[in-house]
Amino acid sequence: MPHVERGMAVGIFGGSFNPPHAGHALVAEISLRRLRLDQLWWLVTPGNPLKDATQLAPLSQRLEQSEAITPDPRVKVTAFEAAHRIRYTADTLELAVRRNPGVDFVWIMGADSLAGFHRWQRWRDIMAIMPIAVIDRPGATLSFLSSVTAKAFNRARIDEDEASLLARTPAPAWTFIHGPRSSLSSTAIRNAG
Template identity: 75%
Template sequence: MPHAEKGMAVGLFGGSFNPPHRGHALVAEIAMRRMRLDQLWWIVTPGNPLKASSELAPLSERLELSETIARDPRIKVTAFEARHNIRYTADTLELIKTRNPGVDFVWIMGADNLRDFHHWQRWRQIALTFPIAVIDRPGSTLSFLSSVVAKTFDYARIDEADAPRLARMKAPAWTFIHGPRSSLSSTAIRNGSKGKAPPA
């Protein structure tokens, strides 16, 4: 697990990154800039319980590629979940919270994940652990209005103009951050590498 000093604002950006691409880096850059984060932890997960493990590249490969893409020194690429045998985000966040008293964390996700967030294990607990920043992704802009989690925690949404305060706020609190969007997706890249045409 990366080191963070007390009082820091730190973004948590997790995913299978299979493979990582410029779209992921763009989400990280937008999050750091708009929320004025001191660090961002790029958390490469051992596996995704909602996806077939047979499609997953080796963790070491995804970790190495992530380090190549995430060039900002404030971004800390890590795969500590594997060492602790963690599969679910709720458990990851509880471990981070326990081990880092005095650090202000915010969970970061792309808007494409917001649509399916209510299928995640203990998704309500995730929303009650740390504030959440949802970064716009192509085709997912309206998910901040229509998704189950958006409706469930509508009362906790703050204006994106207040994004710099989000990491310091008590959960539940979340915002939707608009900005430049990349049409790249890991699925399209994997399909392209297999000789198939990436989806439009």
């Protein structure tokens, strides 16, 4: 786990990053700026229970590729889930909070993940562990409010203009951040290769 200090605002941006690409780097950049984060943990997961693991590149390769496209020193590429044998996001977030008292965390995810977020293991617990920033992705801008999660946690949504306060806001809290979008997709990159 990357080193942090009490009082820091830290975003956790998890994914398989199979492969990582400029669209992921754009999400990291937007998150650092709009959420006013001190650090962003680029969390490369060993696997995703909702995705086909047979097409997954080795973890070491995805870590190396992620480090190559994240020059900002505030971005800390990590795979601590593998060392702790963690499989589900809720367990990851609980560990991060438990190990780092006094740090204000935000879970960061692309808007394309919001549509199926209610299928994630313990998704309601994730909403209760830390605030969530949902970053705009092509094709998800207009449909995000109709998702099961957005409807279930409508009252916990904060205005995008207050995104810089999200890390300091008690969970459940979430916001949707509009901005530049990348049409790049790891699936499309794998299929083209």
